[in-house]
Amino acid sequence: MLIAFLTAPRGVEQVELTEPWQAVLDAGDTPRLVSTRPGRVQAYRHLDKADAFPVDQVVTDASADEYGALVLPGGVANPDALRMDRHAVAFVRSFFDTGKPVAAICHAPWTLVEADAVRGRTLTSWPSLRTDIANAGGTWVDEEVTVCHDGPNTLITSRKPHDLKAFCAAFTAEFAKAGQERMSPSGI
Template sequence: MSKLSGKRVAILASNGFEESELLEPLRALRESGAEVDVVSPEKGSIQGMRHFDKGEKVDVDQALADADASDYDALVIPGGLFNPDALRADDNAVRFTRAFFQAGKPVGAICHGPWVLVNADVVGKRELTSVQNIQRDLENAGARWVDREVVVDQGLVTSRTPDDLPAFCSKLVEEIAEGRHKGQERSA
């Protein structure tokens, strides 16, 4: 039996996601037996980026407007500069993200992905990491930012850059296999 058999995971992304930060977790989760949906404010497909160059397009499985966090066991937010910046300004994306924390479900965010967590008001007093240029934003939101390839805090898995993807994907699978995390909830 696969490690994540019976688990359903949402990858929340928009146009401008960093290609490897969506595709590698998607592959790792599926290889571990999870059912994975790309959830997006856009319908059809979304444009990936390889840093500042256009990368692959990825099909959207579920429109964010129709998505319900209670249908999923975990959430992944890939980085890229444009993707998290658009998502953090989207009320539906912020609400969807916050619901995973309120339910104590595992969440993974890499690179600029933790920007969405700031707007969802779920980073306070957590230890996490990200790409260095959003460190101050996370600290201003109350996080304890550290410079490590992967950080796990009560089911929240964060990493810095695509170089950290092997460690990020491994810890993400481990946390999702573990399931619900007591103490992840935080009052807003």
């Protein structure tokens, strides 16, 4: 299955990109880096520059129809930039509209708030997003990982880099279930 990783050109927390990326590879799926601009994505370790990664596809050329699921890595600047880009927000929203699973960690739920995708959902995030999520109609919980099926798709969220092991295990399991459901004949 092809999995989209959406990031801004700068500001993604490197470990929140690289560990989920590796988890997707380990699960036998194919990750693709989607961004708002072509070229490379500059990752960070907190506030320090880290590695840069090549963009596979620009979000204006991407469609949820191409992908089986979406991963939204965090970092403070990354989701803040994404939520200001109407194409990125529409891309995120389209995964909810088509019932495809979405995984988001740390500050990434800011983009979900902008996409009006947290209303009626239970999720976790970096603690500073608690009020934003509540104001957008979501229920915030302080848990290592949260899997919410109360909506048009499965939403998997996690709080911080320390939770990556649980986050990766949860979203790869949910992505595998979604892939099997899409491949099963209807009515069975």
